Amino acid sequence: MSGGQRQRLGIARALACDPKLIVCDEPISALDVSIQAQIINLFKELQSKFNLTYLFIAHDLAVVRHIAKTIGVMYLGKIVEITKASDLYDNPLHPYTKALLSAVPLIDYHKEKKRSRIVLKGDIPSPINPPPGCPFHPRCAEATEICRRKMPQLKEVDSGHKVACHNV
Ligand code: SF4
16 A cells, blocks of 8 residues: 555544544655645545544644644643644744744745744753753743743733743
8 A cells, every 4th residue: 555545544444433533643744745735635624524623743834734723832742832823823922933933934935035044053952851941941042041940831821822931
């Protein structure tokens, strides 16, 4: 079977037990781009047909934007920002989310030309031995003194928009 066929088989097996929730862990990352679109459309079709909820885990932010209603951004195993999809793309607040989104190419040529990419310094620390305070502080351009000693908690900063950052 091809990658796309195997993926369809996996989806069919998941549906066979009549679930309400399906956890999709990087379901399309190993697929060819043309097949990715087919599988994403299949996910959307099945979602409305069977009234499903997906927990969709992915690195491709363009795909996430296409399929998700609510998005949680994770860093070192913790959610650092969670909100409605449209909110996240229009108004990212956490410095890590801003950096991630700055790397996604825009279709609008003029907007794309005007903006600059945020390049993060350093490597991702080990989750076994995370830095003290905010785990993102060694790489964050907006870090202040408090970030080095106190872990920020996830707080609601706008209706349904939660962020874990001392400086938001
Ligand atoms: S808490 Fe500080 S280090 Fe962490 S993301 Fe916010 S500004 Fe950056």
